[in-house]
Amino acid sequence: MMDIIGGGAPTAPATGDLIKDVSEATFMAEVVDTSMTVPVIVDFWAPWCGPCKTLGPALEAAVTAAGGAVKMAKINVDENQGIAGQMRVQSIPTVYAFWQGQPVDGFQGALPGSEIEAFVARVIEAAGGEVPDGGLADALVAAEEMLTEGDAESAAETFAAIAEQDPENAEAFAGLARSYLALEQVDEAEAVINGVPDAISAAPEIEAVRAQIELARQAENAGPVAELRAAVDADPDNHQARLDLAQALHGAEMVEEAVDELLELFRRDREWNDGAAKAQLFTIFEALKPNDPVVLNGRRKLSSMIFV
Structure with a gap:
């Protein structure tokens, strides 16, 4: 069986080179x-097929994890009935593996993650290839790239497939939740984080997403930036307006400006509302990467105020 949990695998090729939508x-x-030259797994699917929505992303994750030892073609049977008929596809999902121009293996219906891994490994070995070790890390990298490039739906599918294969993978659960946040599906993101196994509930990746969800909830209720800015300009000691402005700025992705307003609020009254400025700053810092310049500069400025 293919073990994709270890380390040391080479960097996987771009997902677009490995997985393609194919037509007649x-x-x-x-x-x-x-x-x-390389085995190709063909996934016959359709948008209305429920099991396809589970199998497809899991297959994509396993193919990505194989690091180029196998490729994948996705064929929508509704749009390509000729090929489906030639391959005698009678139900979906149906999967075939091609090697040197001929189908050499296949199955019908959805399979659990372990059997999908075994199928991909079997296809690679039948073609004389070696099953890479450590491909799960490559699959995570590929999912992160999808998310960075704006394909949050594909990222969510891949993260979900990885989490199914490794149920205590904090990066996969955090990535899935972040994908939902990118899709503005805050409830779904919160459900993912609330459902993580106890063993990873305190992982830094999970805590970071919890902070991101809290900030997203605040953004849902934030007022217009211009109105809040006007309120603060009219009365610089209106602490609630400044806190609301910071939350609205963060919701508008003006993170550095939000931090500046919170630092000014802390400077004016660090104890106001049970230290709300400091608490909000820590929430923002926790939601970002520790080496983010906004975090580094914000923490430095906050420290200088605390220890003056």
């Missing part, structure tokens, strides 16, 4: 011709 026009090139 591109089937020969992307499946038959490509399989002359």
